[in-house]
Amino acid sequence: MARRVVIRTDGAARGNPGPASAGAVIIDADGDAAAARRPDAAPIATVSEFLGRQTNNVAEYTAVLRALEVAAEIGAREVDLILDANLLVEQLHGRWKVKDAKLAPLHAEARRRLAGFERWSAVQEPRARNTAADALANEAIDRALAGGPALVIRRPDGSGGHDPRPPRAAADGAPGADALPPRTALATDPELEPGFDPGDAGPDPGRLVVTILGSGTSGGVPRISCGCATCTSTDPRDRRTRASAVLAYAETRVLIDAGPDLRAQALATGLDRLDAVLLTHEHADAVGGLDDLRRFNEIRGDYLEVRALPDTLAIVVDRFRYAFVPGQRRFGGLPMLRPVELAGPFTVRGRRFVPIPVVHGDRTIAGYRTGGFAYCSDVQRIDADGRVLLRGLEVLVLSALRDVPHPTHQTVAQALELIADLRPERAILTHLDHELLHAGLTARLPAGVEVAYDGLTVELRS
Ligand SMILES: [Zn+2]
Numbered sequence: 001m002a003r004r005v006v007i008r009t010d011g012a013a014r015g016n017p018g019p020a021s022a023g024a025v026i027i028d029a030d031g032d033a034a035a036a037r038r039p040d041a042a043p044i045a046t047v048s049e050f051l052g053r054q055t056n057n058v059a060e061y062t063a064v065l066r067a068l069e070v071a072a073e074i075g076a077r078e079v080d081l082i083l084d085a086n087l088l089v090e091q092l093h094g095r096w097k098v099k100d101a102k103l104a105p106l107h108a109e110a111r112r113r114l115a116g117f118e119r120w121s122a123v124q125e126p127r128a129r130n131t132a133a134d135a136l137a138n139e140a141i142d143r144a145l146a147g148g149p150a151l152v153i154r155r156p157d158g159s160g161g162h163d164p165r166p167p168r169a170a171a172d173g174a175p176g177a178d179a180l181p182p183r184t185a186l187a188t189d190p191e192l193e194p195g196f197d198p199g200d201a202g203p204d205p206g207r208l209v210v211t212i213l214g215s216g217t218s219g220g221v222p223r224i225s226c227g228c229a230t231c232t233s234t235d236p237r238d239r240r241t242r243a244s245a246v247l248a249y250a251e252t253r254v255l256i257d258a259g260p261d262l263r264a265q266a267l268a269t270g271l272d273r274l275d276a277v278l279l280t281h282e283h284a285d286a287v288g289g290l291d292d293l294r295r296f297n298e299i300r301g302d303y304l305e306v307r308a309l310p311d312t313l314a315i316v317v318d319r320f321r322y323a324f325v326p327g328q329r330r331f332g333g334l335p336m337l338r339p340v341e342l343a344g345p346f347t348v349r350g351r352r353f354v355p356i357p358v359v360h361g362d363r364t365i366a367g368y369r370t371g372g373f374a375y376c377s378d379v380q381r382i383d384a385d386g387r388v389l390l391r392g393l394e395v396l397v398l399s400a401l402r403d404v405p406h407p408t409h410q411t412v413a414q415a416l417e418l419i420a421d422l423r424p425e426r427a428i429l430t431h432l433d434h435e436l437l438h439a440g441l442t443a444r445l446p447a448g449v450e451v452a453y454d455g456l457t458v459e460l461r462s
């Protein structure tokens with residue numbers, strides 16, 4: 001633990017924007033403060049993170065944010081930042097205005113985090129003296145392009161080399177996420193087959209009502225033991241359980257994702273039956289509540305189908321082996337789930353659904369469209385093959401994690417860019433982390449875009 005630290009950071013982008021990364025070294029300055037400021041001072045913690053495609057300034061800001069996060073984690077109360085980007089030094093001090101809309105939220109977040117320390121300073125030094133941070137940033141791009149982990153943090157607790165948590169597990173709480181199979185592509189071409197209408201709701205769809213069961217990221221909001229503005233907010237919309245939604249039409253109820261809060265969500269919204277479960281992917285925040293589906297087996301008096309992409313399903317069936325046993329004695333206390341692999345559009349009790357390819361980290365997961373409604377969570381990116389299926393929507397529910405770039409989730413700004421391209425009549429942001437206060441985020445969104453909250457109900461025209 002170091003009370004006082006020197007932080008050197010660097011952001012790199014090969015192209016502006018282009019593949020980008022953040023590097024940082026954190027040096028203990030409790031003892032010889034002058035020695036801690038030498039370029040070759042040995043760090044007690046380092047950060048090396050690939051950020052995907054970003055501008056150089058976004059990478060520079062992200063490096064500062066990451067380093068401040070690690071400094072706070074190791075108990076620092078005073079931080080001295082040494083940066084080679086003069087723009088950041090001037091903006092952090094409030095001497096230069098932040099004109100770039102992409103940087104404004106990052107700047108605000110950096111100022112907020114700096115205010116949490118007892119004292120801070122920021123100075124500029126030439127890149128030649130910031131070689132350690134520069135090397136960590138460049139290493140991240142090379143490592144990620146070679147298929148290595150996006151994030152490597154080395155901390156003073158001796159966890160050398162790679163962050164002991166695999167990056168996706170750190171982000172999504174998924175055990176064994178580093179062992180995921182490579183991306184699976186849905187059989188969808190950017191050029192739709194003649195006559196294929198992704199908005200065709202099927203022969204007898206019934207009017208759709210969607211309820212957001214949970215609007216939070218993998219750790220939920222509030223986070224355990226966090227004193228931030230969102231986690232201590234008295235606005236009930238800032239209490240977010242893990243992301244999930246239920247689609248209701250006629251007597252039918254279709255659940256999208258069964259996270260660890262499923263039981264509480266069902267009780268809170270009066271969910272009293274289920275006819276099918278659609279999974280976006282197998283991260284723990286999307287499947288941690290599968291066990292609680294057994295109550296819906298009792299209500300149905302039968303097996304419940306769980307639909308997912310083949311790679312997702314293979315992992316889920318393996319992890320919840322006891323729940324996918326065919327021919328079980330009725331209601332012996334175990335869930336009775338029937339796995340159904342996604343292989344294109346399908347129908348649940350008269351309503352047609354179209355899987356949407358969504359990029360989450362290095363693989364493709366599933367979003368879902370039915371009629372004029374689509375739900376895409378854990379989105380890092382949606383490519384042309386997904387976008388072609390998301391035109392002409394009445395309502396799009398879309399994830400947006402936070403303002404700071406993340407290796408497997410899109411930011412609010414990126415979500416807004418996607419929305420501007422897809423032009424749904426109404427877009428609702430979900431899977432939100434604690435950096436985003438409901439009221440604060442709502443105030444800066446364009447017309448037609450709103451912030452999800454647990455229990456939000458949306459009625460569609462059809
Ligand atoms: Zn918090």
Ligand SMILES: [Zn+2]
Nearest residue numbers: 172283360378
């Ligand atoms: Zn995920």
